[in-house]
Amino acid sequence: DTEVTQTPKHLVMGMTNKKSLKCEQHMGHRAMYWYKQKAKKPPELMFVYSYEKLSINESVPSRFSPECPNSSLLNLHLHALQPEDSALYLCASSQGTGSYGYTFGSGTRLTVV
Amino acid sequence: GENVEQHPSTLSVQEGDSAVIKCTYSDSASNYFPWYKQELGKGPQLIIDIRSNVGEKKDQRIAVTLNKTAKHFSLHITETQPEDSAVYFCAASRSSGGSYIPTFGRGTSLIVHP
Numbered sequence: 001d002t003e004v005t006q007t008p009k010h011l012v013m014g015m016t017n018k019k020s021l022k023c024e025q026h027m028g029h030r031a032m033y034w035y036k037q038k039a040k041k042p043p044e045l046m047f048v049y050s051y052e053k054l055s056i057n058e059s060v061p062s063r064f065s066p067e068c069p070n071s072s073l074l075n076l077h078l079h080a081l082q083p084e085d086s087a088l089y090l091c092a093s094s095q096g097t098g099s100y101g102y103t104f105g106s107g108t109r110l111t112v113v
Numbered sequence: 114g115e116n117v118e119q120h121p122s123t124l125s126v127q128e129g130d131s132a133v134i135k136c137t138y139s140d141s142a143s144n145y146f147p148w149y150k151q152e153l154g155k156g157p158q159l160i161i162d163i164r165s166n167v168g169e170k171k172d173q174r175i176a177v178t179l180n181k182t183a184k185h186f187s188l189h190i191t192e193t194q195p196e197d198s199a200v201y202f203c204a205a206s207r208s209s210g211g212s213y214i215p216t217f218g219r220g221t222s223l224i225v226h227p
Binding site: 043107 | 144145147149154155157158159162164202206208210211213215217218
Protein backbone atom coordinates (compact mmCIF):
# COMPACT_ATOMS: atom_id res chain seq x y z
CA ASP A 1 0.00 0.00 0.00
CA THR A 2 1.63 3.24 -1.15
CA GLU A 3 -1.22 5.63 -0.46
CA VAL A 4 -2.33 8.19 2.06
CA THR A 5 -6.11 8.00 2.44
CA GLN A 6 -8.10 11.00 3.59
CA THR A 7 -11.75 11.13 4.58
CA PRO A 8 -14.08 12.76 3.92
CA LYS A 9 -13.28 14.09 0.44
CA HIS A 10 -15.68 17.00 0.88
CA LEU A 11 -17.04 18.64 4.03
CA VAL A 12 -19.40 21.55 4.53
CA MET A 13 -19.73 22.77 8.09
CA GLY A 14 -21.27 25.66 9.95
CA MET A 15 -19.24 27.95 12.15
CA THR A 16 -20.62 26.34 15.31
CA ASN A 17 -20.07 22.73 14.21
CA LYS A 18 -17.44 20.27 15.37
CA LYS A 19 -16.04 17.91 12.78
CA SER A 20 -12.95 15.78 12.24
CA LEU A 21 -10.75 15.03 9.26
CA LYS A 22 -9.09 11.64 9.10
CA CYS A 23 -5.88 10.46 7.48
CA GLU A 24 -4.46 6.94 7.25
CA GLN A 25 -1.27 5.41 5.84
CA HIS A 26 0.11 1.89 5.97
CA MET A 27 3.56 2.51 4.53
CA GLY A 28 5.28 2.41 7.92
CA HIS A 29 6.06 6.12 7.65
CA ARG A 30 6.98 7.67 11.00
CA ALA A 31 6.29 11.30 10.15
CA MET A 32 2.87 12.70 9.31
CA TYR A 33 1.81 16.20 8.40
CA TRP A 34 -1.22 18.46 8.00
CA TYR A 35 -1.13 21.11 5.30
CA LYS A 36 -3.65 23.74 4.27
CA GLN A 37 -3.89 24.77 0.62
CA LYS A 38 -5.81 27.71 -0.77
CA ALA A 39 -6.68 27.91 -4.45
CA LYS A 40 -3.70 28.60 -6.73
CA LYS A 41 -1.29 28.62 -3.77
CA PRO A 42 1.31 26.17 -2.50
CA PRO A 43 0.55 24.00 0.54
CA GLU A 44 1.13 25.69 3.93
CA LEU A 45 2.40 23.59 6.82
CA MET A 46 0.17 23.35 9.87
CA PHE A 47 1.45 20.47 12.02
CA VAL A 48 4.18 17.83 12.03
CA TYR A 49 4.02 14.56 13.94
CA SER A 50 7.15 12.51 14.37
CA TYR A 51 6.86 9.05 15.95
CA GLU A 52 3.31 9.95 17.05
CA LYS A 53 4.42 13.06 18.91
CA LEU A 54 3.64 16.61 17.85
CA SER A 55 6.95 18.15 16.87
CA ILE A 56 5.93 21.29 14.98
CA ASN A 57 2.89 23.56 15.31
CA GLU A 58 3.13 26.45 12.87
CA SER A 59 1.22 28.82 15.17
CA VAL A 60 -2.09 27.37 14.06
CA PRO A 61 -5.22 28.74 15.82
CA SER A 62 -6.58 26.49 18.57
CA ARG A 63 -9.80 25.90 16.60
CA PHE A 64 -7.66 23.31 14.76
CA SER A 65 -6.64 20.44 17.03
CA PRO A 66 -4.46 17.60 15.70
CA GLU A 67 -4.34 14.09 17.11
CA CYS A 68 -2.19 11.07 16.28
CA PRO A 69 -3.83 7.97 17.85
CA ASN A 70 -1.21 5.60 16.41
CA SER A 71 1.54 5.44 13.81
CA SER A 72 -0.94 4.93 10.95
CA LEU A 73 -3.62 7.48 11.81
CA LEU A 74 -3.76 11.24 11.96
CA ASN A 75 -6.84 13.30 12.78
CA LEU A 76 -7.59 17.00 12.60
CA HIS A 77 -10.41 18.13 14.87
CA LEU A 78 -12.23 21.27 13.80
CA HIS A 79 -14.31 23.55 16.01
CA ALA A 80 -15.74 27.05 15.61
CA LEU A 81 -14.12 27.60 12.23
CA GLN A 82 -14.37 30.79 10.21
CA PRO A 83 -15.29 31.13 6.52
CA GLU A 84 -11.65 32.02 5.76
CA ASP A 85 -10.69 28.53 6.95
CA SER A 86 -12.31 27.11 3.82
CA ALA A 87 -9.53 25.36 1.90
CA LEU A 88 -8.14 22.00 0.80
CA TYR A 89 -6.65 20.21 3.80
CA LEU A 90 -3.88 17.82 2.85
CA CYS A 91 -2.36 15.06 4.91
CA ALA A 92 1.10 13.78 4.04
CA SER A 93 3.53 11.22 5.36
CA SER A 94 7.23 10.50 4.98
CA GLN A 95 9.69 7.86 6.16
CA GLY A 96 10.92 10.27 8.81
CA THR A 97 11.53 13.95 9.26
CA GLY A 98 14.82 13.75 7.40
CA SER A 99 15.34 14.63 3.77
CA TYR A 100 12.57 12.48 2.38
CA GLY A 101 9.86 13.27 -0.10
CA TYR A 102 6.27 13.33 1.03
CA THR A 103 3.37 11.14 0.01
CA PHE A 104 0.28 13.34 0.00
CA GLY A 105 -3.34 12.30 0.23
CA SER A 106 -5.94 13.73 -2.13
CA GLY A 107 -7.18 16.09 0.54
CA THR A 108 -10.45 17.13 2.14
CA ARG A 109 -12.17 20.08 0.48
CA LEU A 110 -13.58 22.04 3.45
CA THR A 111 -16.21 24.74 3.12
CA VAL A 112 -17.19 26.74 6.20
CA VAL A 113 -20.58 28.45 5.92
CA GLY B 114 14.05 31.76 6.65
CA GLU B 115 14.18 30.13 3.23
CA ASN B 116 12.61 31.87 0.24
CA VAL B 117 11.92 30.00 -3.01
CA GLU B 118 11.10 31.82 -6.22
CA GLN B 119 9.55 29.81 -9.08
CA HIS B 120 9.12 30.85 -12.73
CA PRO B 121 7.15 30.97 -14.89
CA SER B 122 3.78 30.98 -13.16
CA THR B 123 2.13 29.64 -16.33
CA LEU B 124 3.73 27.66 -19.16
CA SER B 125 1.89 26.68 -22.31
CA VAL B 126 3.52 24.25 -24.77
CA GLN B 127 2.56 22.06 -27.70
CA GLU B 128 2.55 18.30 -27.26
CA GLY B 129 6.02 16.96 -27.97
CA ASP B 130 7.81 20.17 -26.97
CA SER B 131 10.08 20.47 -23.94
CA ALA B 132 9.14 22.40 -20.81
CA VAL B 133 11.50 23.99 -18.30
CA ILE B 134 10.55 25.34 -14.88
CA LYS B 135 13.12 27.26 -12.85
CA CYS B 136 13.46 27.88 -9.12
CA THR B 137 15.89 29.86 -7.01
CA TYR B 138 16.41 29.56 -3.27
CA SER B 139 17.97 31.86 -0.72
CA ASP B 140 19.34 29.64 2.06
CA SER B 141 22.69 28.08 1.14
CA ALA B 142 22.11 25.46 3.87
CA SER B 143 19.21 23.94 1.89
CA ASN B 144 20.30 20.55 0.61
CA TYR B 145 17.21 18.64 -0.53
CA PHE B 146 15.07 19.74 -3.47
CA PRO B 147 11.88 17.82 -4.31
CA TRP B 148 9.47 18.52 -7.16
CA TYR B 149 5.76 17.84 -6.89
CA LYS B 150 3.05 17.57 -9.55
CA GLN B 151 -0.51 18.41 -8.57
CA GLU B 152 -3.32 17.44 -10.89
CA LEU B 153 -6.77 18.95 -10.56
CA GLY B 154 -8.64 17.57 -7.56
CA LYS B 155 -5.63 15.63 -6.27
CA GLY B 156 -2.87 16.11 -3.74
CA PRO B 157 0.71 16.87 -4.82
CA GLN B 158 2.71 13.88 -6.03
CA LEU B 159 6.49 13.65 -5.66
CA ILE B 160 7.90 13.20 -9.18
CA ILE B 161 11.63 13.66 -8.70
CA ASP B 162 14.06 14.99 -6.12
CA ILE B 163 17.72 15.91 -5.93
CA ARG B 164 20.19 16.30 -3.12
CA SER B 165 22.92 18.90 -2.94
CA ASN B 166 25.73 16.43 -3.59
CA VAL B 167 24.34 15.75 -7.09
CA GLY B 168 24.21 18.11 -10.06
CA GLU B 169 21.66 16.32 -12.23
CA LYS B 170 19.16 13.50 -11.98
CA LYS B 171 17.00 11.90 -14.68
CA ASP B 172 13.95 9.69 -14.65
CA GLN B 173 12.65 8.87 -18.12
CA ARG B 174 11.25 12.13 -19.57
CA ILE B 175 11.94 14.28 -16.54
CA ALA B 176 15.22 15.63 -15.24
CA VAL B 177 16.29 18.04 -12.55
CA THR B 178 19.47 20.09 -12.47
CA LEU B 179 20.98 21.86 -9.48
CA ASN B 180 23.49 24.70 -9.40
CA LYS B 181 24.50 25.14 -5.76
CA THR B 182 26.75 28.09 -6.45
CA ALA B 183 23.99 30.07 -8.12
CA LYS B 184 21.34 28.60 -5.79
CA HIS B 185 19.00 27.56 -8.54
CA PHE B 186 17.46 24.32 -9.74
CA SER B 187 15.31 23.45 -12.71
CA LEU B 188 12.83 20.82 -13.85
CA HIS B 189 13.04 19.67 -17.46
CA ILE B 190 10.26 17.69 -19.11
CA THR B 191 10.92 16.37 -22.62
CA GLU B 192 8.39 15.12 -25.19
CA THR B 193 5.52 16.61 -23.24
CA GLN B 194 2.15 14.87 -23.30
CA PRO B 195 -1.33 16.20 -22.44
CA GLU B 196 -1.24 14.18 -19.21
CA ASP B 197 1.72 16.29 -18.09
CA SER B 198 -0.72 19.20 -17.71
CA ALA B 199 -0.78 20.07 -14.00
CA VAL B 200 0.61 22.50 -11.43
CA TYR B 201 4.24 21.84 -10.56
CA PHE B 202 5.78 22.94 -7.25
CA CYS B 203 9.48 23.09 -6.48
CA ALA B 204 10.68 23.05 -2.89
CA ALA B 205 13.89 23.55 -0.93
CA SER B 206 14.54 21.87 2.42
CA ARG B 207 17.15 22.18 5.11
CA SER B 208 17.48 20.62 8.52
CA SER B 209 15.88 22.67 11.29
CA GLY B 210 15.80 21.11 14.75
CA GLY B 211 16.16 17.68 13.19
CA SER B 212 13.29 18.10 10.72
CA TYR B 213 13.46 18.81 7.00
CA ILE B 214 10.50 21.00 6.21
CA PRO B 215 10.18 22.09 2.58
CA THR B 216 9.63 25.67 1.53
CA PHE B 217 7.51 25.55 -1.60
CA GLY B 218 7.65 27.77 -4.65
CA ARG B 219 4.42 29.40 -5.77
CA GLY B 220 3.79 26.83 -8.48
CA THR B 221 3.81 26.65 -12.28
CA SER B 222 0.68 25.76 -14.20
CA LEU B 223 1.83 23.69 -17.19
CA ILE B 224 -0.62 23.35 -20.06
CA VAL B 225 0.22 20.90 -22.85
CA HIS B 226 -1.88 21.41 -25.96
CA PRO B 227 -2.59 18.29 -28.07
